[in-house]
Amino acid sequence: MLDLVNSYNYDQLASWLKSINPEIATYGYIGLEFLKKKGIIIENIESQRMIELSESDIQLNTCYGCIIGVTERIEDVLTTKNINQIYLSFQQSGWIK
Numbered sequence: 001m002l003d004l005v006n007s008y009n010y011d012q013l014a015s016w017l018k019s020i021n022p023e024i025a026t027y028g029y030i031g032l033e034f035l036k037k038k039g040i041i042i043e044n045i046e047s048q049r050m051i052e053l054s055e056s057d058i059q060l061n062t063c064y065g066c067i068i069g070v071t072e073r074i075e076d077v078l079t080t081k082n083i084n085q086i087y088l089s090f091q092q093s094g095w096i097k
Contacts, residue, residue, distance in 0.1 A: 002096060022056075022059075026078065062077070
């Protein structure tokens with residue numbers, strides 16, 4: 001996802017956003033949010049899908065290291081606070097250019 005963000009690959013992230021796989025759709029959402037932070041305008045069709053996804057109670061498989069895996073609801077992962085925190089962390093680590 002970060003490679004797509006760094007190369008401004010809106011089309012691929014938008015495609016991920018529409019995936020039936022909830023983890024891939026969530027990565028698409030986060031990637032598009034990151035592009036928005038870089039000044040890219042999100043089209044209406046993707047904005048609508050992002051709203052729907054951010055309100056979803058579908059469970060995601062998430063990883064907190066090699067040993068611990070948990071599930072979280074999409075709506076709990078895609079909060080503004082969480083997205084901002086992730087973005088800042090990636091930016092400070094140099095993973096987002």
